[in-house]
Amino acid sequence: MELLTTNNVWMMICTALVFFMHLGFSFLEIGLTRQKNTVNILFKNFFVITMGLLVYALGGFNLMYPGEFNGFFGFAGFGLDSAAAADLTYNEGYTYWTDFLFQGMFAATAATIVSGAVAERIKLGSFMLFALLYVGIVYPIVGSWKWGGGFLDGWGFYDFAGSTLVHSVGGWAAMVVIYFLGARIGKYGKDGKPQALPGHNLPIAAAGVLILWLGWFGFNGGSVLSADPALTSLTLVTTCLAAAAGGIGAATFALARYKNFDLTMFMNGVLGGLVGITAGADQMGPTDAIIIGLIAGIIVVLAISFMDKVKLDDPVGAVAVHLFCGMWGTLAVGLFGALKGFDQFMVQLAGVGLVGAFCVISTLILVLIVKAVAGLRVSEEEELKGLDSSEHGMDAYADFRLNQH
Amino acid sequence: MELLTTNNVWMMICTALVFFMHLGFSFLEIGLTRQKNTVNILFKNFFVITMGLLVYALGGFNLMYPGEFNGFFGFAGFGLDSAAAADLTYNEGYTYWTDFLFQGMFAATAATIVSGAVAERIKLGSFMLFALLYVGIVYPIVGSWKWGGGFLDGWGFYDFAGSTLVHSVGGWAAMVVIYFLGARIGKYGKDGKPQALPGHNLPIAAAGVLILWLGWFGFNGGSVLSADPALTSLTLVTTCLAAAAGGIGAATFALARYKNFDLTMFMNGVLGGLVGITAGADQMGPTDAIIIGLIAGIIVVLAISFMDKVKLDDPVGAVAVHLFCGMWGTLAVGLFGALKGFDQFMVQLAGVGLVGAFCVISTLILVLIVKAVAGLRVSEEEELKGLDSSEHGMDAYADFRLNQH
């Protein structure tokens, strides 16, 4: 009982920290985009966290943790389970309520990842519909395959805190949706070369990264699912070292490649390191964590450049960070640390591929539905004017004279 | 002893989170007002948290928790009690020091609520004097009636974390002071119609809301007064679901009423849901919490519109959120959850009414004293120029060219 109390305290704090990541994502997304779309992005973020929690309570939680099931798809029914909630032997590490809330905060994260990538040109209503379905259905089904005890879990697939199950799930959707959306007006010049559309508030973006790093103490630390002192503290160390190495890796690589001390690469490198360590944070030593982070940092720089080349316009680098580093981190479990080995690597690869295929197909279907129902993209006029004006009739910074571009 | 350690850890973390709400309030208030009054609002917020803690240490704590008393008014003397502090059997859930600090952070909150409503035209010195007296005397006396074991507690009045004892106490004062202050210049046109005076930094305001939500993990979670796993985790779930439902309720209702995706309504709806669940967060199930939150969200929209109609100018919607939703949440304890019933409802109603009467009368007296001593409102010239210039000689954003309005 006393241990449950301690464990549950830790899990509740981690839940609070993961919740706080929604401020981190909001700050990152608005900071790296233009001021004329700021209110719109904030509205989307508020929608994702509020509707996400409600949908997860309504059915997502029971879709992700269906109890005994066929390993592919199960559903334990609508609503939350008061009987389980009353049972303090539910788990040694947390109560039923804590379990629901911790998982609910994770669920909303996946949709938030999409939000950044599609910013500045998606129709608000269309995004809301898509996010609702993705958080309510796709994310929990994929999660059930591993964390719900499904077939990937049976195969020995390992994904500690969700490099694949959370970050890549968000990243795949982001990539497919931006393919259908197309690039923002002005992103590619007449010669096809990518143009910089600089973010309008880098202090806010930088704060977002540090808040996300803080949130990761809970994201990874809470994924131990207890306050086990050895495992939780190891996890925090690998998480922080990978973040540090990711930042240094990206900043150094960007310096060598572009001869510039590039703050946004530094920031995205930190995030890449965090995503990269997430799959194996409890299985690595400090040196493993630093190597994984360094490579993740380099991947971020390369992936952002790759996305530019194939003309997938991702204003905040969400695909580079969450999809590419999510895949890297998942595979790294087979290459470093306690689980490394050829068989493990192949299982990790299979997991990455199957989750990717399912997410791409699901997103395709959802995008086609949403497009048919409501359309995807705002009009050219609305985009140029900014979504704050056209969708909300509000200015983010009403007292400032702005340089619209 | 081990359980005390765990409980006390939880309570200290909750204390830290409630402290952090002062950043949330600061951000919300400056974000929703004009840039020319930003330094002034920050100064007020710094004053409230610093002087609030000192005054609470000097006498407020002993006024709120007087020990054995007549149920209406008691005082255990000035200063803190080293003897109680040395006694580790003081309480199973926390030490004396933790008790003081947790309650001290609550105390400062009540005055901060007033700060937002009176922004942009109150004299700084007058606000400071009022806040000092309100936090030092009125708030602790009302608190003693219930949390200090006074007559409302004897009647069976229930207010878990302070929908009435904190939020309405702040909200009533806010309403009375803005009645005496009058509306900001330009708030009502010549035809008497309310004009929008848009906030100057919505990202900061939105961050304020998310920080407040985070703080509420501690505000409500800590009000369990121990780390009891079942109660604390239930409380966090009801708190978060009510916040989510409040936001969705307000945004949807505002969409239906004004045909607009209104971010500030969404934000205030989240806060309304949080205030609404606060009185009964440990007595509700998830469905109760969602219903209470949804209704609170609708109340926020209606109350903001009502305040505009009766020409009480509340720049940040503090009265709508803290007073109206505070009353709603307190009454909801008689309508939903474990305590629901006619008798409970009537006691809740009596509590709402008595606290309201006491706060209104106290505020009246304090306002008349402050008005006589120092005046209430800055001059028209100072208001137009902005309080940052007239009271502080500083610009909040010195390097930016501003559109004064």
Place this chain on the structure above:
Amino acid sequence: MELLTTNNVWMMICTALVFFMHLGFSFLEIGLTRQKNTVNILFKNFFVITMGLLVYALGGFNLMYPGEFNGFFGFAGFGLDSAAAADLTYNEGYTYWTDFLFQGMFAATAATIVSGAVAERIKLGSFMLFALLYVGIVYPIVGSWKWGGGFLDGWGFYDFAGSTLVHSVGGWAAMVVIYFLGARIGKYGKDGKPQALPGHNLPIAAAGVLILWLGWFGFNGGSVLSADPALTSLTLVTTCLAAAAGGIGAATFALARYKNFDLTMFMNGVLGGLVGITAGADQMGPTDAIIIGLIAGIIVVLAISFMDKVKLDDPVGAVAVHLFCGMWGTLAVGLFGALKGFDQFMVQLAGVGLVGAFCVISTLILVLIVKAVAGLRVSEEEELKGLDSSEHGMDAYADFRLNQH
């Protein structure tokens, strides 16, 4: 084992809070400086936290905690110690991993203090080199004298959480480096009088202060090195009361001296109170804490004025806050609280002096090396244009029309 779990939970949370102080420092520094150097400051802050952690893992931790040593200098070897990490009897209060990470977050703090003082004219590469060496070598050696069990510890020197070992260590370096750097262009008029170069974002700066205060819950609370309920909660109370008194002290003194409600003095007063209580936070009663804080607040105002007079240009007041109040807090351990007494005072004085001498000499050497290798100061043209443009080719606020000055 259960107690270890609880203690370790507390220590991990404190670690997270100290990490979060890096956002506080970032916000404070960019808020109090000009927009044209914002990206540069953020880049430095990201570098300090990331490289700081890596360097501390590589060698700093083992330099600071060398085990058995001669009391002046010892080194336990490169890298982290997996054997110690596997031993759960390592300490009753925390695991090896927690120990490393908590201390690593502290280490990075010292360099961040320097970052604020040297802002707006130091070469980025030169700062990075200096910070690397200072965090990697100087800070851990000084730390080993007391916290590593060295000669200052043997003498009975007391510095609970680092008024001297962290804050003064940063403050001394800051003072020496700005002496060599010289003042920013425009800081002193032709008549030699100091000119205001106002900070460009006071809301962000104020948020920084509140975030730092929050972080101090972990900085001081975690320095108990366990979750001992009596000591941790006392520490939080003295910390918060000193912060409050520091703010009130500085604001009141500045009001009396300059007839102005000065927000930045209020803010720096809060920080001064926090630095001042840090050396003895677990040894003081509430009244001691309030007196120490009040005096720290007054010291901040006087020290800022003194620095202006001797033409040491410290844009954010870092030397006033961290060096002067750090010295004051260390000496105050001999004047107030459980340890007060003449002998203790003399030991405190000796510690302040010896640490000061070592830091000044070390910084001198490092500055001369860095100057020879890479130069210290950007060109006049770069400084006038702003370091964001010359070193990063980026604008912090790309969409805003700015008033360059």
